[in-house]
Amino acid sequence: MTQFLNFHTHNFPSTPQEKSIYNLLIQDFRRFGEVENNWLSAGIHPWYAHPEDWQSQLTAVAQVAGHKNVLAIGECGLDRGILLPLETQLKIFAAQVKLAEQLQKPVIIHCVRAFNELLQWKKQVKPSVPLIVHGFNNKPEIMQQLLAHGFYFSLGVALLNPESNALKVLKTIPLTRLFLENDDRNTPIEKIYEAAAVQLEIPISALKNQIWTNFATVFNQ
Numbered sequence: 001m002t003q004f005l006n007f008h009t010h011n012f013p014s015t016p017q018e019k020s021i022y023n024l025l026i027q028d029f030r031r032f033g034e035v036e037n038n039w040l041s042a043g044i045h046p047w048y049a050h051p052e053d054w055q056s057q058l059t060a061v062a063q064v065a066g067h068k069n070v071l072a073i074g075e076c077g078l079d080r081g082i083l084l085p086l087e088t089q090l091k092i093f094a095a096q097v098k099l100a101e102q103l104q105k106p107v108i109i110h111c112v113r114a115f116n117e118l119l120q121w122k123k124q125v126k127p128s129v130p131l132i133v134h135g136f137n138n139k140p141e142i143m144q145q146l147l148a149h150g151f152y153f154s155l156g157v158a159l160l161n162p163e164s165n166a167l168k169v170l171k172t173i174p175l176t177r178l179f180l181e182n183d184d185r186n187t188p189i190e191k192i193y194e195a196a197a198v199q200l201e202i203p204i205s206a207l208k209n210q211i212w213t214n215f216a217t218v219f220n221q
């Protein structure tokens, strides 16, 4: 049976039913040797960015980023809900995307209430690597803007909530731009695929195949 692609997870190891991209947070880099046989994303999450010492955090990311199993840079991004000023966050984020550009690897983006800033940055910098907004659970207007600027979307546990924005926008996201994830939750990835398949009115097997096709597009595999 085809495995489920879990696009973004903090759970390790994964279950046999899934193939996951395990997100290695900057403070967990000492575990790199333990996890390097798995697909990974590595980066500086804005919550754990050091306001004065982020350059050395960036050096640490650069040291692992070239590894063949580090498929993507991230999660990194912008979060209006934390104390670190957005201006500083933007600098740290932009530096990571620059690294991703050098390596030609996609970027997994964490964005909380900073989509205007994200879009503004995208228009100015015009990065060439695929950008995936993970944990997307926002209004249709934001989705449309991101879509128009070429972003991909990874949706997660919000799909299990019938009132969520994620579930409402799901049908209007082109299937070619979609990924699914369980992030830092214990929810099995199967449950998220099930909820998405019901809403999309397609079989789970078709959804799996589509997402693997998207994976091949984004990661050139």
Ligand SMILES: [Zn+2]
Pocket: 008, 009, 010, 023, 075, 183, 184
């Ligand atoms: Zn995450």
